[in-house]
Amino acid sequence: MTRKTAMAASLPALDPVPEAQPKLVVRLGRGRTGGTTGLDWMVQRARVQGRDPIIADAARNPTLSRLYPGEALAPPSSDVVDVKAWLTSVLDRMLTERRSAVLDLGGGQDITLAEYVRDLDLLSFCQDVGVLPVAVYFLGPEADDFAHARAIWHEGYFNTPQTLLVLNEGVLKRGQNPAGAFQGIQANPDFIAWVEAGAVPIYMRSLAPLETMRELGLSFGAAMADRPGQGEQKLGPTRAWQVKSWNAALENEVREVGAWLP
Structure with a gap:
């Protein structure tokens, strides 16, 4: 059994998702928590399995764009108007090509998504057009990592039933014990409530x-x-x-x- 919380183990079985259904996987939360590594792994995993997701990088530090030069889509600037128009173009391409997309909005761009959702009810849109929305939060062991993610959750603008909480051991400081590094976050009542509401905690080990x-x-x-x-x-x-x-x-x-x- 993997090192998930006891709450996750008691959750009901997840509903099956049609394999061909496009997924909009949105990385949210603070920067420098391993989100680029996680999304990169998802893209490479999909390609090995015969799929070709769109790579969309609006992070303040656009690392995915450097990993996938000429392939990753990026907004022309960090201006909110430009990013919102770019988000619409990414969604249009998803629907036209019926492809999944990974969207990096880490490092503070979640505020832009909140504004975008005021214009477009994104979750209702996804339901109507047959896209599965997935929220992915990458978390280090610091309290501020979880506080930032929790604030987005409390705002409620992208509270999809498909939510992953990735506890990333790769950002631990030297000398921190992986076995106990996340105990504080996992004991937080909001973390427990989030998992009980359906969020799935996942460990990502350090990759030396x-x-x-x-x-x-x-x-x-x-x-x-x-x-x-x-x-x-x-x-x-x-x-x-x-x-x-x-x-x-x-x-x-x-x-x-x-x-x-x-």
């Missing part, structure tokens, strides 16, 4: 070779297979095993909610 993977330009698949990256350099079998282990653990964590992913 991640920085080296980025430097070598390696995908997760290439890293696991220990194929060469830029300059024909490889991770080596030990680091390749680390990536395999990390990937297997994350796959196990999303086993119940895999149909929510793009």
Whole structure:
């Protein structure tokens, strides 16, 4: 059994989602909590499984755009009017091409989404056009990480039944014990209430070779297979095993909610 809370274990079974239904996966919350790594993994996972989600990057620090140059869509500026018009173009493309999308609105752009929802009832829109909305919050162990996510939840403008709370061990400070780092957040009454309302907590382990993977330009698949990256350099079998282990653990964590992913 994975390290989810006891509350999650007692939740009723999740309703099945049609495989062909496009998903709008929106990353919300603070920056520097591992959201880019998580969304990158979702995109690569989808491609391995034969799907090609739209990559939409409106984060203040647009890392996805750097990982997918020429592929990721980005607004022309951070101006609210520009971002809102761009969001409409992303939704139009989803519907025209019947493709899922991952949308990075981390690092404060959630305020823009709140304004956008005032113009377009996004959840009702998704229901009417057959798109599954998914909210993903990446959380470090700091109280401020959860406070920011909780504030968005309390605002209620993107409170979809498909909500993931990703507890990311990769942002722990040196010396912090992963086993107890998130106990404070998990004991918070609002966290408990959120899970009881249907949010699914997921652990994302620390991936030690991640920085080296980025430097070598390696995908997760290439890293696991220990194929060469830029300059024909490889991770080596030990680091390749680390990536395999990390990937297997994350796959196990999303086993119940895999149909929510793009």
